[in-house]
Amino acid sequence: MKTSLLAADARTKKRNAAEARFKAYGFAAIIVAMLALLILLTSVLGNGMSSFRQTYIALDVALPEEKLDKSGVRDLSVMSKVTTIGYAPILRNALLDALAAQGIETELSNKDIGNMISKEAAATVRNKVLANPDLVGQTVSFDVLASGRIDGYFKGRVTMESAALDGNTSPEALMIAQALADAGVMETKFNWNFFIWPDASDQRPEAAGLGVAILGSLYMMIVVLVLALPIGVASSIYLEEFAPKNRWTDLIEVNISNLAAVPSIVYGILGLAIFINFMEFNQSSPLVGGLVLTLMTLPTIIISTRAALKSVPPSIRDAALGVGASKMQSVFHHVLPLAAPGILTGTIIGLAQALGETAPLLLIGMVAFVREYPAAYTPESGLFGEASTALPVQVFNWTQRSDPAFVERASGAIITLLVFLLIMNAVAIYLRRRFERRW
Amino acid sequence: MEDMYHADRAMSTQQDIKIKADKVQVYYADNHAIKDVDVEIADKTVTAFIGPSGCGKSTFLRCLNRMNDTIDICRVEGDITIDGEDIYDPKVDPVQLRAKVGMVFQKPNPFPKSIYDNVAYGPKIHGLARNKAELDEIVEKSLRKAALWNEAKDRLTAPGTGLSGGQQQRLCIARAIATAPEVLLMDEPCSALDPIATAQVEELIDELRQSYSVVIVTHSMQQAARVSQKTAFFHLGNLVEYDDTDKIFTNPEDSRTESYISGRIG
Numbered sequence: 001m002k003t004s005l006l007a008a009d010a011r012t013k014k015r016n017a018a019e020a021r022f023k024a025y026g027f028a029a030i031i032v033a034m035l036a037l038l039i040l041l042t043s044v045l046g047n048g049m050s051s052f053r054q055t056y057i058a059l060d061v062a063l064p065e066e067k068l069d070k071s072g073v074r075d076l077s078v079m080s081k082v083t084t085i086g087y088a089p090i091l092r093n094a095l096l097d098a099l100a101a102q103g104i105e106t107e108l109s110n111k112d113i114g115n116m117i118s119k120e121a122a123a124t125v126r127n128k129v130l131a132n133p134d135l136v137g138q139t140v141s142f143d144v145l146a147s148g149r150i151d152g153y154f155k156g157r158v159t160m161e162s163a164a165l166d167g168n169t170s171p172e173a174l175m176i177a178q179a180l181a182d183a184g185v186m187e188t189k190f191n192w193n194f195f196i197w198p199d200a201s202d203q204r205p206e207a208a209g210l211g212v213a214i215l216g217s218l219y220m221m222i223v224v225l226v227l228a229l230p231i232g233v234a235s236s237i238y239l240e241e242f243a244p245k246n247r248w249t250d251l252i253e254v255n256i257s258n259l260a261a262v263p264s265i266v267y268g269i270l271g272l273a274i275f276i277n278f279m280e281f282n283q284s285s286p287l288v289g290g291l292v293l294t295l296m297t298l299p300t301i302i303i304s305t306r307a308a309l310k311s312v313p314p315s316i317r318d319a320a321l322g323v324g325a326s327k328m329q330s331v332f333h334h335v336l337p338l339a340a341p342g343i344l345t346g347t348i349i350g351l352a353q354a355l356g357e358t359a360p361l362l363l364i365g366m367v368a369f370v371r372e373y374p375a376a377y378t379p380e381s382g383l384f385g386e387a388s389t390a391l392p393v394q395v396f397n398w399t400q401r402s403d404p405a406f407v408e409r410a411s412g413a414i415i416t417l418l419v420f421l422l423i424m425n426a427v428a429i430y431l432r433r434r435f436e437r438r439w
Numbered sequence: 440m441e442d443m444y445h446a447d448r449a450m451s452t453q454q455d456i457k458i459k460a461d462k463v464q465v466y467y468a469d470n471h472a473i474k475d476v477d478v479e480i481a482d483k484t485v486t487a488f489i490g491p492s493g494c495g496k497s498t499f500l501r502c503l504n505r506m507n508d509t510i511d512i513c514r515v516e517g518d519i520t521i522d523g524e525d526i527y528d529p530k531v532d533p534v535q536l537r538a539k540v541g542m543v544f545q546k547p548n549p550f551p552k553s554i555y556d557n558v559a560y561g562p563k564i565h566g567l568a569r570n571k572a573e574l575d576e577i578v579e580k581s582l583r584k585a586a587l588w589n590e591a592k593d594r595l596t597a598p599g600t601g602l603s604g605g606q607q608q609r610l611c612i613a614r615a616i617a618t619a620p621e622v623l624l625m626d627e628p629c630s631a632l633d634p635i636a637t638a639q640v641e642e643l644i645d646e647l648r649q650s651y652s653v654v655i656v657t658h659s660m661q662q663a664a665r666v667s668q669k670t671a672f673f674h675l676g677n678l679v680e681y682d683d684t685d686k687i688f689t690n691p692e693d694s695r696t697e698s699y700i701s702g703r704i705g
Contacts, residue, residue: 319548320550334550338551
């Protein structure tokens with residue numbers, strides 16, 4: 001039968017229709033994924049961007065000697081007997097003075113006005129005074145934290161209606177805050193302290209920061225990198241290039257693949273049993289966290305390293321052996337440099353995975369509330385042995401708290417975590433591009 | 440041209456024996472790939488291995504510098520001696536052997552490094568040069584011998600992978616002769632090259648005969664006839680016939696050789 005090329009026959013039409021359908025499914029899947037990503041990002045960014053800004057009150061604080069230093073000779077042991085409870089009225093008076101200076105009148109009690117200042121502010125001022133006793137007797141300008149509710153008002157979280165039902169603030173306080181802001185005394189500005197301060201208690205969301213969590217995560221990443229990269233790369237090189245191919249190596253290979261799929265919480269149980277119960281390392285220390293994450297990251301690194309080594313063409317190995325290089329020389333001079341981009345990418349992806357891991361850290365006690373920079377975070381003592389927390393755990397912690405201000409903090413922490421992950425992935429891509437060689 | 444070859448051949452047959460193989464068997468697991476191969480390869484001669492695909496000629500070639508060691512399932516029996524020394528003796532380090540027996544592969548496989556580093560790598564790891572000047576000299580000498588110096592001298596730091604196919608193969612030859620080997624094994628060195636590059640490499644092989652014993656595996660009978668003095672014909676793992684190239688191509692003794700050469704099998 002003679003057919004024309006100009007008319008598609010039934011078979012061709014069917015094939016083309018199938019292809020068009022398949023493309024449409026793929027396109028739809030991508031649209032759904034993009035929408036999901038968009039919703040995620042909008043919600044996280046919408047909730048969290050405000051955590052990078054914070055409301056401060058600029059106060060000229062008179063530091064009276066008779067209250068802060070009864071000895072009169074700047075004796076620190078006497079001065080430190082004055083607690084934050086002693087500093088709070090001083091700050092309140094400073095705020096009242098500021099109100100008077102701006103001509104703002106209010107029916108609020110002095111106590112309620114004092115509540116507009118964060119409880120953390122007294123501690124901040126006290127620390128500054130103890131660090132520099134000469135300040136006593138002078139009038140010093142401080143940028144002190146406003147309370148969480150006032151801060152929330154400027155970020156839109158607290159409204160006049162919600163304040164009317166709130167025991168911790170009142171519409172009048174918000175009106176004063178607005179007046180102070182109009183006068184330039186109160187200002188909402190970028191908040192570096194979010195990345196510096198440690199966590200704060202339930203009552204002081206405005207003072208909670210990621211400092212200890214970032215440091216803890218950093219230390220854990222150092223432990224993971226220092227342990228997992230050499231061990232993982234060395235074992236992959238051995239398995240891929242040197243080990244005889246027999247039943248044992250097959251078994252090891254299968255098990256490594258399985259380990260990569262083991263739920264991370266299992267590694268937490270393992271870490272709890274080995275590192276804390278048996279080896280008696282400190283609970284919730286970055287050392288233990290890093291060791292657990294190392295165990296978790298190793299299979300990822302080994303698998304990607306082996307894949308990278310496998311992808312180096314055998315002709316390169318032949319060439320090296322052919323000029324009389326030993327096995328080890330051929331691996332280290334030729335194969336490894338060619339596999340390096342793949343190894344680096346795998347390692348960074350493994351690290352990124354470890355950075356975002358929460359479950360195993362909960363089991364080894366890193367969920368603890370860490371209020372202070374651990375003493376050991378000074379270079380003189382061991383860096384890795386003290387209780388710490390980590391970024392994802394900090395998110396977990398904050399989402400459990402009742403004050404809505406912590407929702408904002410948690411979202412801010414998530415954004416920070418995502419930025420770190422993005423940076424790491426960008427570095428991975430850059431390194432791959434930079435070191436990729438053609439052959 | 441033809442006369443010169445005849446003259447050369449007459450001379451070459453009087454050369455010393457460089458490599459001697461006696462009852463060589465090679466197994467890939469249970470597959471008997473090389474059966475009872477006896478061959479004597481003369482010094483300062485080009486010896487060609489011809490035969491249909493899968494006949495074992497490359498396998499046998501790779502036995503001569505123990506490249507088959509890298510294949511786990513491969514097993515070699517029988518004796519192969521170079522200058523009377525058994526290369527499969529447990530005391531022999533294959534690394535030293537391979538410095539003595541250079542190899543050029545089917546596909547040009549320069550290292551993804553500069554032209555200079557490609558050639559200098561072998562001398563470096565074998566400690567053949569005491570200083571940079573000596574190394575420079577070795578590199579230049581090797582590149583000159585491989586007829587690549589004029590093309591490459593201005594771009595020694597350019598990557599070796601950026602050369603054309605024929606240049607890459609000559610670079611690989613330069614790399615192989617930089618370690619001052621005594622034997623040069625070539626596994627179908629021209630199969631990935633165009634006719635012009637092939638002609639250059641063949642010319643080079645003929646020159647290399649002055650200094651080395653060259654063993655070349657080839658699919659092209661014309662090539663074997665052009666470059667070699669001795670030819671061995673392999674078929675199904677057996678060495679069917681081994682004689683002067685002239686004799687193999689004009690008056691073969693075995694009917695299988697004749698069939699292959701005339702294109703009836705292969």
